[in-house]
Amino acid sequence: MKTINCIAIDDEPMALIVIEKFCMRKGGLHLTTFSEPRTGLEEIRRTKPDIVFLDIHMNSISGIEIANMLPHECCFIFTTAYAQYALDGFNLDAVDFLHKPFSYERFETAVEKAMRRIGTHKSAKAANLIVKQEYTNVSIPLSDILYIEALGNYVKIMRVSGGHVFTRTNLKSITDMLPSEDFIRIHRSYIIPIAAVASFSKTRITLKNKDTDLPIGAQHAPAVIKKLQEHIISENH
Structure with missing residues (x-):
C-alpha cells in the first residue's frame, strides 16, 4: 500500500497528538506536525502532501487563510472546536470537517474520503x-x-x-x-x-x-x- 503523506497544523499540541495517534492506528499515513502555522504552510508548499489536517482558530493566522494558500492538489480536512466554521470549510472545498473532540471512526471516515478524492485526481490528471x-x-x-x-x-x-x-x-x-x-x-x-x-x-x-x-x-x-x-x-x- 502506498504511503499517504500528511501534514497537520494546530497550535494546540494535544490536538496534534490525537491526530498522530489516529494516523498510526489507521496505518499507511506518514504524518508531520506543526504547531506554528506559517512554518507548516511553508512545508506544505515545499513538499505538497496528499492530505492536510488544518485547525481553523489559531493565534497567528487562521486555517481559513491557510486553506486559501494551499497548492491545488492538496486535499485538506478542517479540525476545529468551532462548529460555526463548517460552512466556510465546505465553501473552500474541504474534504471534511472534524468537530473536536472527534472519534477515531469519524477521523477514519474523513481520511477515506480524502483518499478517494486523491485517487480521482490522479486518474484524471493524465487527461x-x-x-x-x-x-x-x-x-x-x-x-x-x-x-x-x-x-x-x-x-x-x-x-x-x-x-x-x-x-x-x-x-x-x-x-x-x-x-x-x-x-x-x-x-x-x-x-x-x-x-x-x-x-x-x-x-x-x-x-x-x-x-x-x-x-x-x-x-x-x-x-x-x-x-x-x-x-x-x-x-x-
Whole structure:
C-alpha cells in the first residue's frame, strides 16, 4: 500500500497528538506536525502532501487563510472546536470537517474520503487540468487548452471550445501540474500546448486555433525554439 503523506497544523499540541495517534492506528499515513502555522504552510508548499489536517482558530493566522494558500492538489480536512466554521470549510472545498473532540471512526471516515478524492485526481490528471475557480474545482481536458496566461495574482486558461477559466494561482504552479512533454512556457506570462503551434519565429508564436499570436520572451526563446524544432522533427518521422 502506498504511503499517504500528511501534514497537520494546530497550535494546540494535544490536538496534534490525537491526530498522530489516529494516523498510526489507521496505518499507511506518514504524518508531520506543526504547531506554528506559517512554518507548516511553508512545508506544505515545499513538499505538497496528499492530505492536510488544518485547525481553523489559531493565534497567528487562521486555517481559513491557510486553506486559501494551499497548492491545488492538496486535499485538506478542517479540525476545529468551532462548529460555526463548517460552512466556510465546505465553501473552500474541504474534504471534511472534524468537530473536536472527534472519534477515531469519524477521523477514519474523513481520511477515506480524502483518499478517494486523491485517487480521482490522479486518474484524471493524465487527461485533465484540475483548478479551482472561486470555490469550485474545474476539470479542463488538456486537449481543450488553447493557452494559459498570467494576470496578476490569477491565471486565465483560454479554452479551444470557447470561453476561459480564472484561477487564483501562478504560472509556476500550473506548469508543475502539466505534462512537460506536451506544454511549454514561452514567456513570463504564457504557457502553450506544443501541438497547438501553427508557426513560430524567434519572437512570436501563432497557434492553430483562432490564429492566436503570442510573444516569446527573450529568456525563454532558446529553449522554446529547440523544443519546437524537436517536435517538428518527431512529427515528420
